[in-house]
Amino acid sequence: MANFEELSQAVFDGDGEQVVEITKSLLGSGADPQEVISNGLIAGMERVGVLFKNNEMFVPEVLMSAGAMNTGVEVIKESRKNFDMPSSGKVVLATVKGDLHDIGKNLVGMMMESNGYTVYNLGVDIEPDKFVEAVKQYQPDIVAMSALLTTTMMEMKSTIDALVEAGVRDNVKVIIGGAPITQDFADQIGADGYAADAASAIDLCKGLVDGNARDALSA
Amino acid sequence: MDYKPVKTFNELAVKSLDDFIYGIAPYPVTAKNGMVIGGGAVYPEINMTLPPITVDESTMPEVRKQYAEMIEGILKRAKALHAPGIIVELELLPPTTIEPKWGIEINKILREKMYEYEEKYGLKSLLRCTPNDTREIMRPPLMRRGDLLESIFTTFEKCAEDGADILSIETTGGKEVHDEALVTCDIRKAIFALGVLGVRDMRFIWSKIVEIAEQTGSIAGGDTACGFANTALALAEQSMIPRVFAAVDRVATVPRTLAGFEVGAVGPDKDCGYEGPYMKAIAGVPISMEGKTAACAHLSSIGNVAACVCDMWSNESVQNIKLLSAPAPVVYTEQLIYDCRLMNEAAAEGRSYALKLRDWLADSDSRLDPQAYVLRPDIVLEISKELVKEKDAFIATKKAAALAVDVLKRGMAAGEVQVLPKEKKWLDIISSQIETIPDDWQEFWHEMQKELDLSKWRPEEYDLEVTAAKTASAG
Numbered sequence: 137m138a139n140f141e142e143l144s145q146a147v148f149d150g151d152g153e154q155v156v157e158i159t160k161s162l163l164g165s166g167a168d169p170q171e172v173i174s175n176g177l178i179a180g181m182e183r184v185g186v187l188f189k190n191n192e193m194f195v196p197e198v199l200m201s202a203g204a205m206n207t208g209v210e211v212i213k214e215s216r217k218n219f220d221m222p223s224s225g226k227v228v229l230a231t232v233k234g235d236l237h238d239i240g241k242n243l244v245g246m247m248m249e250s251n252g253y254t255v256y257n258l259g260v261d262i263e264p265d266k267f268v269e270a271v272k273q274y275q276p277d278i279v280a281m282s283a284l285l286t287t288t289m290m291e292m293k294s295t296i297d298a299l300v301e302a303g304v305r306d307n308v309k310v311i312i313g314g315a316p317i318t319q320d321f322a323d324q325i326g327a328d329g330y331a332a333d334a335a336s337a338i339d340l341c342k343g344l345v346d347g348n349a350r351d352a353l354s355a
Numbered sequence: 356m357d358y359k360p361v362k363t364f365n366e367l368a369v370k371s372l373d374d375f376i377y378g379i380a381p382y383p384v385t386a387k388n389g390m391v392i393g394g395g396a397v398y399p400e401i402n403m404t405l406p407p408i409t410v411d412e413s414t415m416p417e418v419r420k421q422y423a424e425m426i427e428g429i430l431k432r433a434k435a436l437h438a439p440g441i442i443v444e445l446e447l448l449p450p451t452t453i454e455p456k457w458g459i460e461i462n463k464i465l466r467e468k469m470y471e472y473e474e475k476y477g478l479k480s481l482l483r484c485t486p487n488d489t490r491e492i493m494r495p496p497l498m499r500r501g502d503l504l505e506s507i508f509t510t511f512e513k514c515a516e517d518g519a520d521i522l523s524i525e526t527t528g529g530k531e532v533h534d535e536a537l538v539t540c541d542i543r544k545a546i547f548a549l550g551v552l553g554v555r556d557m558r559f560i561w562s563k564i565v566e567i568a569e570q571t572g573s574i575a576g577g578d579t580a581c582g583f584a585n586t587a588l589a590l591a592e593q594s595m596i597p598r599v600f601a602a603v604d605r606v607a608t609v610p611r612t613l614a615g616f617e618v619g620a621v622g623p624d625k626d627c628g629y630e631g632p633y634m635k636a637i638a639g640v641p642i643s644m645e646g647k648t649a650a651c652a653h654l655s656s657i658g659n660v661a662a663c664v665c666d667m668w669s670n671e672s673v674q675n676i677k678l679l680s681a682p683a684p685v686v687y688t689e690q691l692i693y694d695c696r697l698m699n700e701a702a703a704e705g706r707s708y709a710l711k712l713r714d715w716l717a718d719s720d721s722r723l724d725p726q727a728y729v730l731r732p733d734i735v736l737e738i739s740k741e742l743v744k745e746k747d748a749f750i751a752t753k754k755a756a757a758l759a760v761d762v763l764k765r766g767m768a769a770g771e772v773q774v775l776p777k778e779k780k781w782l783d784i785i786s787s788q789i790e791t792i793p794d795d796w797q798e799f800w801h802e803m804q805k806e807l808d809l810s811k812w813r814p815e816e817y818d819l820e821v822t823a824a825k826t827a828s829a830g
């Protein structure tokens with residue numbers, strides 16, 4: 137009989153077909169979908185995350201694993217019609233106004249998704265107002281901003297100001313990143329956190345939302 | 356409208372390895388003030404940018420002040436160090452391109468100061484004007500029409516009229532597809548983005564830029580595959596993608612960047628195009644390169660090898676912040692000048708010394724990284740010789756990628772280049788992907804229509820007709 141270990145390995149190997157097969161078999165033998173997700177699918181992705189963080193795995197390989205994990209999630213969703221996918225937290229993510237660099241931001245988004253976060257990726261060149269709108273609409277735990285240009289960094293501050301003005305700043309944690317960004321800059325503009333790369337962005341998110349979203353979910 | 360090449364390169368412009376050297380290009384370019392690029396000496400090319408600041412009407416006084424301060428510092432240092440000449444690149448930012456009057460103003464601030472130093476002190480200099488390819492602000496982008504494109508052309512035209520000597524731009528045609536190709540390491544998509552979309556966009560936009568250069572008496576310098584292979588380089592440097600993929604992708608950009616020269620650009624090409632040595636080998640144009648002295652802008656593993664055959668040597672970009680000695684643009688001016696001095700001094704001793712220095716520059720990097728290996732002068736010539744046999748840019752792109760894989764495999768087997776164990780399998784993955792690409796571009800396009808997200812870009816902006824989707828919706 138299939139077990140969680142095998143499922144986790146199939147996710148790790150990025151083998152979608154195997155993932156589908158094992159997930160079905162586990163569900164068929166009465167496993168709790170919640171456990172299939174956390175002990176099988178997410179467990180596999182966590183191993184991937186560690187190797188990625190240590191530069192032992194490449195993004196395309198991580199994407200293969202993430203894709204495999206998603207096929208497993210789909211199987212679960214199909215088999216349990218009103219199954220609610222647990223989320224580690226909700227994130228509104230975008231590159232700030234005037235800035236079109238998005239590869240780094242997308243990588244951060246991808247890592248977030250594969251760590252169980254629900255990501256609303258708004259895209260690039262996003263005005264402060266759009267962030268505010270998205271916060272109202274999606275009620276995220278985290279607002280994540282990216283900027284690669286020295287001439288757009290200040291838009292991060294404008295965005296935070298806009299969140300304050302709209303009265304929603306305290307509902308979210310604001311994290312920022314991008315090549316010219318530093319912890320000092322984050323402190324200066326009143327952001328809640330900064331991370332230098334996609335892997336540490338996850339640690340940062342965990343630190344920031346562990347207290348609320350996760351507990352709420354497991355409750 | 357058809358944007359056909361006016362020149363084709365059927366044979367190498369550089370005839371032998373001993374003729375492939377820094378400072379000398381088969382077709383040197385002479386500027387209005389008599390400076391010759393590729394005529395024997397390597398010149399520094401300094402590029403600078405603003406410190407953290409939002410650019411709008413209210414901050415423009417500060418922006419002007421920043422540029423005035425930077426150019427004064429740069430020229431003063433160049434004069435003090437007896438630079439035989441210097442090139443200044445004004446890489447405009449999105450707001451200073453979208454609002455051409457700002458870019459034009461900054462261009463003037465720089466050019467006037469440069470004229471002043473030339474008149475007063477005899478310091479010869481050239482200004483390269485590089486508007487931002489703002490077309491991609493709109494998503495999916497309009498590549499061949501619209502206000503954003505008009506602003507780019509206006510910026511070129513007016514800046515050239517005001518004395519900008521060299522026109523350049525890092526265009527982004529095909530990047531909509533290439534970005535995704537990179538993170539998924541999908542060489543099929545990369546080859547489509549470069550060999551089909553990139554080449555088409557390059558022919559279009561460079562035909563226009565060449566026209567502007569002709570009308571204004573400026574020099575149509577050239578492009579760079581920055582948005583493509585430098586993104587790959589940056590990703591590889593962060594261990595996000597394999598270095599071998601970035602190396603293959605670099606070589607695959609050759610036909611795309613060459614397309615600018617096929618429609619009349621003459622060099623010097625843009626500094627961040629690490630495919631430059633291939634341009635020099637094939638088209639004979641002088642090239643600007645950047646390496647170790649551009650670590651202020653991005654890290655790389657090709658810091659020395661990049662200099663082997665350069666005609667200008669650049670720092671890519673540095674923001675105007677104060678370092679212990681002086682503001683960063685001044686610091687980088689000094690570093691570039693010293694780098695160039697050394698190269699020129701070696702060359703003054705005789706060709707054999709220059710070749711020795713070139714080989715040291717090559718060998719000190721090429722064993723350690725596949726991206727450096729494919730820039731080794733002999734490898735550049737070897738691959739280029741095969742590429743000029745291909746008439747079709749798409750087939751040449753596919754061939755370029757395949758040749759890069761072969762060369763890397765051979766280099767690894769011979770112990771000439773180090774490839775990390777976790778990367779080794781990627782060369783096989785890449786070659787098996789290349790093998791699935793048909794030789795007929797239309798057939799390839801037909802296949803790609805099913806693989807690509809056509810909502811992210813507009814095929815008609817590349818003169819491509821969607822056929823597969825029609826069939827699908829009809830069926």
Ligand code: B12
Pocket residue numbers: 234235236237238239240241243244280281282283284285286287311312313314315316330331332333334335337404405446447448449485486487488525527534581582583585586589590593595651652653654671672673
């Ligand atoms: C690739 C690239 C481009 C590509 C972008 C492709 C794309 N789809 O994103 C193209 C060619 C289009 C481009 C365009 C331009 N670029 Co550019 N670009 C780069 C380059 C070489 C690499 C960026 C990159 O993708 N790195 C790889 C990714 C993985 O790294 P990353 O973005 O840093 O992201 C990581 C971390 O920062 C972090 N992170 C990122 N976002 C976030 C967000 C959060 C919340 C967190 C926690 C973490 C986080 O995690 C990521 C993954 O580990 C940089 C050089 C550099 N030093 O960064 C220049 C650079 C940023 N660009 C620069 C410039 C000047 C431009 C242009 C203005 C050039 C021009 N004149 O045309 C335009 C501007 C376009 C615009 N409006 O934004 C300058 C900036 C100078 C300045 N003034 O600030 C740089 C520094 C290069 C240089 N010339 O020196 N560029």
